[in-house]
Amino acid sequence: MSYFSKQYHTPGTAPGTLVPKTGGPAPLSILLMDYTPDQVEEHQLASAADCTPFLERDTRTWIQVNGQVDAATLRHLGELFDLHDLALEDVLNSGQRPKMELYDEQMFVTLALPVYEDHKLNMIQISLFVGTNYLICFCPLDVDLFEPVRKRMRAPNNKRFANRQIDYLLYALMDLVIDEGFPVLEAFGDQFEHLEEQLLERPSQQTLSDIHDLKRELLVMRRTLWPQREMVGSLLRSDEALISADTFVYFRDCHDHSVQIIELLESYRDMATGMLDIYLSSVTNRTNETMRVLTMIATLFIPLTFIVGIYGMNFEHANSPWAMPELGWYYGYPLVWGLMVVVTVGLVWFFKKRHWL
Numbered sequence: 001m002s003y004f005s006k007q008y009h010t011p012g013t014a015p016g017t018l019v020p021k022t023g024g025p026a027p028l029s030i031l032l033m034d035y036t037p038d039q040v041e042e043h044q045l046a047s048a049a050d051c052t053p054f055l056e057r058d059t060r061t062w063i064q065v066n067g068q069v070d071a072a073t074l075r076h077l078g079e080l081f082d083l084h085d086l087a088l089e090d091v092l093n094s095g096q097r098p099k100m101e102l103y104d105e106q107m108f109v110t111l112a113l114p115v116y117e118d119h120k121l122n123m124i125q126i127s128l129f130v131g132t133n134y135l136i137c138f139c140p141l142d143v144d145l146f147e148p149v150r151k152r153m154r155a156p157n158n159k160r161f162a163n164r165q166i167d168y169l170l171y172a173l174m175d176l177v178i179d180e181g182f183p184v185l186e187a188f189g190d191q192f193e194h195l196e197e198q199l200l201e202r203p204s205q206q207t208l209s210d211i212h213d214l215k216r217e218l219l220v221m222r223r224t225l226w227p228q229r230e231m232v233g234s235l236l237r238s239d240e241a242l243i244s245a246d247t248f249v250y251f252r253d254c255h256d257h258s259v260q261i262i263e264l265l266e267s268y269r270d271m272a273t274g275m276l277d278i279y280l281s282s283v284t285n286r287t288n289e290t291m292r293v294l295t296m297i298a299t300l301f302i303p304l305t306f307i308v309g310i311y312g313m314n315f316e317h318a319n320s321p322w323a324m325p326e327l328g329w330y331y332g333y334p335l336v337w338g339l340m341v342v343v344t345v346g347l348v349w350f351f352k353k354r355h356w357l
Contacts, residue, residue, distance in 0.1 A: 027142060028067040033153065034059045037162040040153055048076040055080065060166050061134045067142050077136060083129055084108065091138050094125040098228035100235055106131050107242050109170070109231070111177045112224040113145070116184040119191075121217040123224045126177050130170050130242055137173060146173060167243045171250045174232070178254055181225060181261040188214065188268055192275075199278050208279055215272040222265045229258035296351065303343045311336060 030045040036059050045051065045063075054061050065073070071092065078088045087108040090096050101108040106129060113124040126145075127138040139145050149172045153161050161168060191214055198207045232255040236248060243251070311326070326332045 028065070028069060028073065029142075030073075031064040031066070031144070033062040033064075033150065035062075035153060035162060036060070037159070040162075042150075048073050048080065051077070051080055055134075059133065060169070062169055063134070063136045064144070064146060065136070065138045066140075066144060068140055069138055081129065081131065081134065081136065082106070083136075087127075087129065091127045094140065095123075096125055096127075098224070098231045100231050100238075102240065105242075107240065109174070111174060112228055113139075113177050114181050114184045114221055114225070115141075116187050119213075121184070121221060123220065126173075128170065128173065130166060132242070133166055135166050135169050135173075146176060149173060149176060164247065165244055167247045168250070170243075171247060171254065175250070175254050175257070178228070178232075178257050178261070181221075182257075184221070185261065185264050185268070188218065192268065192271055195275060199275060199282060203279050203282050208276075211272060211275050211279065215269070215276075218265060218269050218272060222262070222269065225258070225261055225265065229255070229262050232258050299351075300344055300347055303347070304340050307336065307340055307343070 030048065030050075032041075032043045032045055032051065032054065034041045034043070034054050034057065043050070051061075051063060063077075065077075069091065074088050074091060077083065078085070084101075084103040084106070087101060087103065090108070090110060096110045098112050099110055109128045109130065111126040111128070113126050115122045115124055124140060129136040137146070144150075149169075152158050152172070161172075191210070195207060195210060195214070198204070232251065235243070236251055236255060311324070326335075329335070
């Protein structure tokens with residue numbers, strides 16, 4: 001995961017400039033759902049121009065743009081729906097801070113979608129334009145992230161979308177994006193369990209690297225999702241006409257989920273910091289244990305070295321009163337070995353009595 005993921009124009013570029021991107025990781029597709037209290041229509045559009053017939057209808061229209069949108073398509077949609085240039089620029093320049101902008105009778109919302117695959121975290125920007133009877137959503141992924149919402153809209157017994165304004169669709173999309181944080185946090189929880197087992201058994205240098213990677217991903221996720229919580233809170237405090245009074249209760253549920261995610265993130269960050277302390281303590285204790293064993297071994301050999309050092313001097317003289325009579329004893333050699341064994345056993349007993357061994 002890159003430390004810097006913000007895309008931006010060359011400094012000095014005029015505001016609202018749509019700089020085309022070269023290539024893209026996902027092909028572009030445009031899905032349209034047009035619905036009324038009586039029916040729901042779905043269309044796969046070939047280009048942005050195919051949206052024109054639906055603008056004249058007295059219906060609610062959801063345009064879902066999946067994949068890497070190009071500047072021409074974005075500019076065409078901007079002309080059809082009178083989208084603000086600064087907001088269009090933010091769609092192309094991904095990595096925006098989650099926010100809500102109001103432009104006359106139009107609302108622009110950016111959300112952060114956490115995606116965790118192959119032990120790698122990516123924060124994907126979801127951009128939404130909300131008008132009186134339309135909603136345009138830009139998602140750079142090649143998969144249809146919002147298929148669960150479509151499935152609910154197709155259900156014949158589900159009248160919530162049909163009987164409510166476009167703000168309920170905005171809630172459904174925001175709720176899905178926000179709730180995607182829970183499976184990511186669940187994956188982080190599994191990683192924490194695995195790392196805890198390693199810390200308790202025998203931590204390695206790879207364990208330390210995994211802890212640092214996890215702590216960095218938590219930091220990036222918190223930095224991105226914290227303003228998302230504030231954005232939902234500011235939406236609840238606003239008196240925007242696009243949000244009806246009976247839909248506010250659903251946005252409060254989004255805010256509650258955002259708060260839960262931030263609280264879990266804070267707990268996980270504390271756990272990651274604690275794991276670093278446990279790792280350092282474990283390494284220190286293991287080093288101390290090694291030094292203790294080596295010290296015991298050296299201590300056991302100190303008196304033995306002293307004994308063999310004395311008897312290795314070989315000072316023997318028949319007429320000297322200071323000679324070493326042991327050197328001439330018949331059982332001198334086994335007696336010295338016996339002495340060393342007694343000294344070693346005595347030291348081991350003494351260490352165990354003092355609980356040093």
